[in-house]
Amino acid sequence: MEGIELAALLAQIQANTVITVGLIFASAALATGLGFALLGGKFLEGAARQPELAGMLQVRMFIIAGLLDALSIIGVAFAALLLFANPLLGAVQAAAGA
């Protein structure tokens, strides 16, 4: 009986983890997509108005993009941790082993 309860608990944690990872991926994709779309659109707008400033705008776009995709990458990194070495699962397994 205890084995079944433990398996149910692990399954519940895994299910919640999968939902969390999905939310992380979805929000990262949505936010980065919107951000990059705005960034690219504004760059084209600026370059069309003042073509001589296109190079300068490109550098600024590069720097802002570095910040923009950083949070998504960190989110994906945490999602990878949850998928491959879930610390929540480890805690339950350790408690069950003890």
Added chain:
Amino acid sequence: MNEAQFAKTIAWLMRVQAILIAVCGLVMAALGGLAWAMAALLGGGFGLFLTAITALRVGLGLNQKPKQMVRGFYRAMLIKFLLAGIGFVIVARWFPGYFLPVLAGYSVTIMAYWLAMRKMALMPGSTTDNE
């Protein structure tokens, strides 16, 4: 802005990143010993490498038409995102014990972008309010 100015900005950015990575390595050495310090340096080095290849690809698109510049820029960002994703999956899958220092090392490279933004904001004639 020509290629020389772009290269100068990127060199400054990477120099600041290297300094921040070294500081992070020292902090991690104090917290978790040599292994954590090496992991932080590895994570930071990975961030530095990604900055370099992205800057290279973006730099190649300078002085082209805006459409081609944006295309090159998006491709560079895609490659950066993919490589970062693969790197973190490798760390999470095979070296989960070193995930925190690697992520800390990578994260400090992002601080350099904030500093670069501040530097650019303080540059003369940087304001966009020119009406």
